[in-house]
Amino acid sequence: MKKDKKRSLLKIDELSEALRSAFSKPFTVKYPYAPSPAPEGFRGKPEFDEEKCMGCGACSEVCPGGAISIIDEGDTRKIELLYGTCTFCGLCEECCPIEEKGIRLTTEFKMVFSDKDEARTSIEKPLVRCERCGEPITTVDHLKWMIDRLGPLAFSNATLVSVIYDLTLGKIPIKEPEAKEIDRADVIGILCPKCRRKAAVIDHGYRVKY
Amino acid sequence: MKRECTIIPMGPFHPALAEPEFFKLSVKGEKIIDVEIRIGYNHRGIEKLAEGLTYNQCIFLVERVCGICSNIHPLCFAQAVEEIAGVEVPDRAKYIRTVIAELERIHSHFLWLGLAGHIIGFDTLLMWAWKARELVLDIFETVTGNRQSYAMNAIGGVRRDLKKEHISKILKTMDEAERATKRFIKAISGDPVTLSRLKGVGVLSNEDAKKYCVVGPVARASGLKIDIRKDYPYAAYDEMDFDIPVRRDGDALAKTEVRLEELLQSIRIIRQAVDALPNGDIKCEVKEMPEGEGLSRGEAPRGEDLHYVVSNGSNMPERVKIRAPTFMNLPSIKPQLIGNTIADALIIIGAIDPCFCCTDRLTVVDVKENREKIMSSDELLQRSRKKSSADHRGS
Numbered sequence: 001m002k003k004d005k006k007r008s009l010l011k012i013d014e015l016s017e018a019l020r021s022a023f024s025k026p027f028t029v030k031y032p033y034a035p036s037p038a039p040e041g042f043r044g045k046p047e048f049d050e051e052k053c054m055g056c057g058a059c060s061e062v063c064p065g066g067a068i069s070i071i072d073e074g075d076t077r078k079i080e081l082l083y084g085t086c087t088f089c090g091l092c093e094e095c096c097p098i099e100e101k102g103i104r105l106t107t108e109f110k111m112v113f114s115d116k117d118e119a120r121t122s123i124e125k126p127l128v129r130c131e132r133c134g135e136p137i138t139t140v141d142h143l144k145w146m147i148d149r150l151g152p153l154a155f156s157n158a159t160l161v162s163v164i165y166d167l168t169l170g171k172i173p174i175k176e177p178e179a180k181e182i183d184r185a186d187v188i189g190i191l192c193p194k195c196r197r198k199a200a201v202i203d204h205g206y207r208v209k210y
Numbered sequence: 211m212k213r214e215c216t217i218i219p220m221g222p223f224h225p226a227l228a229e230p231e232f233f234k235l236s237v238k239g240e241k242i243i244d245v246e247i248r249i250g251y252n253h254r255g256i257e258k259l260a261e262g263l264t265y266n267q268c269i270f271l272v273e274r275v276c277g278i279c280s281n282i283h284p285l286c287f288a289q290a291v292e293e294i295a296g297v298e299v300p301d302r303a304k305y306i307r308t309v310i311a312e313l314e315r316i317h318s319h320f321l322w323l324g325l326a327g328h329i330i331g332f333d334t335l336l337m338w339a340w341k342a343r344e345l346v347l348d349i350f351e352t353v354t355g356n357r358q359s360y361a362m363n364a365i366g367g368v369r370r371d372l373k374k375e376h377i378s379k380i381l382k383t384m385d386e387a388e389r390a391t392k393r394f395i396k397a398i399s400g401d402p403v404t405l406s407r408l409k410g411v412g413v414l415s416n417e418d419a420k421k422y423c424v425v426g427p428v429a430r431a432s433g434l435k436i437d438i439r440k441d442y443p444y445a446a447y448d449e450m451d452f453d454i455p456v457r458r459d460g461d462a463l464a465k466t467e468v469r470l471e472e473l474l475q476s477i478r479i480i481r482q483a484v485d486a487l488p489n490g491d492i493k494c495e496v497k498e499m500p501e502g503e504g505l506s507r508g509e510a511p512r513g514e515d516l517h518y519v520v521s522n523g524s525n526m527p528e529r530v531k532i533r534a535p536t537f538m539n540l541p542s543i544k545p546q547l548i549g550n551t552i553a554d555a556l557i558i559i560g561a562i563d564p565c566f567c568c569t570d571r572l573t574v575v576d577v578k579e580n581r582e583k584i585m586s587s588d589e590l591l592q593r594s595r596k597k598s599s600a601d602h603r604g605s
Contacts, residue, residue, distance in 0.1 A: 013393075013396070014334070014397075027341055027344075038351065039348075039351055039352040040352075041352065041353075041355050041370075042351060042355050042356070043355035043356050043361065062264075062266065062267065063267075064263060064266075064267035064268075064269075064270040064271060065270075087270055087274075087359070088356065088359075088361075089270045089359075089361045090355070090361060090369075091266065091267070091270070094369070105355075
């Protein structure tokens with residue numbers, strides 16, 4: 001008898017919940033038809049900033065899933081992010097050396113693609129190559145950023161001096177690589193560390209064999 | 211006589227879907243007389259992968275060991291690395307870690323409660339529990355930036371700070387979670403069908419619990435008062451005041467009650483931690499990594515989680531060893547299942563809250579008629595639910 005009374009009381013509780021649910025609006029959101037914005041600070045789709053990103057590639061170094069890759073082709077450096085591999089951890093944003101952040105996680109969570117090749121974003125930046133061997137050095141924007149940060153100290157580096165010279169003349173410091181032997185004149189030029197070492201050990205007409 | 215047989219499961223093998231798991235039950239009629247458990251279908255080589263990543267990247271790798279306990283794994287890993295580096299985490303970071311860890315426990319227990327209700331055919335409980343869980347996930351979305359895989363931990367602290375508006379939201383949600391938990395306690399203790407399905411089912415005796423070295427709520431439901439938060443306090447647990455709920459029966463009902471009471475204790479801890487949140491930094495810098503080894507333990511929603519890291523002085527770990535709680539709890543299914551019916555098998559397996567919650571498929575070997583039948587989880591669910599409706603008619 002007591003048990004029955006307890007059970008009937010419980011049913012009242014469930015009934016009241018059922019009635020309340022029947023007359024209140026649904027707890028769920030009709031998502032694709034009604035907007036369902038993510039809160040501020042949501043870690044969503046990462047996007048590159050065309051202006052702020054300098055193409056240094058720090059994000060590709062830290063990415064735990066290996067979603068960001070650097071592709072150097074001709075005179076351009078392409079930094080590509082694959083949404084399929086991205087884990088939305090936000091390390092790329094955290095480790096971006098620019099204060100205003102060249103890559104940011106947006107609050108966008110809609111990532112529906114009909115083709116897997118669409119599930120990517122990329123940014124292209126002009127690339128500076130070594131004048132002699134043609135090895136990629138870094139992007140123009142990255143060199144500008146370095147010169148900016150170093151101040152007068154930038155004049156201690158011959159590659160940076162050459163870049164400053166070109167930039168002050170209004171030229172883009174990109175030259176067609178010329179495969180010839182390194183001579184003394186190459187000390188002032190845009191060289192990769194390997195070629196610079198070679199150029200630096202050449203001494204007054206006395207050619208070292210390497 | 212037991213029939214020897216090997217069954218290779220063929221089926222949807224996808225780590226993102228129902229997690230692959232294999233239980234071979236030998237039955238006599240309806241009664242289970244032997245169980246064979248096979249694990250390892252979901253092996254992803256995370257420990258080996260970790261050896262090729264830097265410590266900062268490893269955090270996000272170990273976070274993906276489990277989708278539901280995605281805070282405790284990085285937390286334990288970070289603690290082990292901090293032990294090697296010899297850094298002291300700022301107090302504020304410790305408190306934030308505690309809050310996130312307890313929020314995770316609440317969401318995990320709600321999830322389990324819903325699933326348990328679903329297994330025994332109490333779908334209203336599933337709707338209620340998951341509605342309450344959704345509010346907790348909303349907190350995670352606002353505070354950490356994602357509903358799962360919070361990416362909150364870093365070596366030396368946490369990555370995001372708790373803001374004032376977050377705290378008021380957390381406290382508001384805690385009130386609702388407390389109300390919901392009390393309602394669940396009432397709903398379960400007052401419902402004769404649920405009680406008959408849970409009581410005396412899948413009993414794990416105290417001796418067996420000790421023998422199988424079970425951890426977490428499963429151990430606490432069998433009368434073992436063990437909890438890493440109390441025994442070996444980490445984060446800010448040594449400054450928190452909370453109780454460890456213990457039951458002696460060891461059946462599915464005891465496990466449910468332990469988890470329900472833990473929910474209330476978690477809410478208590480979060481309120482204390484948020485109130486006493488100290489000011490200061492949330493992260494300290496790790497300057498260098500010496501050679502050495504670190505061991506760290508944490509209380510995941512399912513039990514003790516262990517991380518062991520060996521450093522060779524570089525920026526990558528030399529060895530990472532992870533022992534998730536279900537690894538300890540899973541063998542204890544054997545003594546729990548034997549003697550019960552097939553219809554109860556799913557709730558018994560479910561009651562230990564296995565990290566691979568969905569039983570991929572079950573093979574039933576009928577000893578009497580000497581034939582095999584492979585049952586999908588849907589069929590089992592049907593059987594389990596049929597029993598509930600039979601109980602309902604009977605009561």
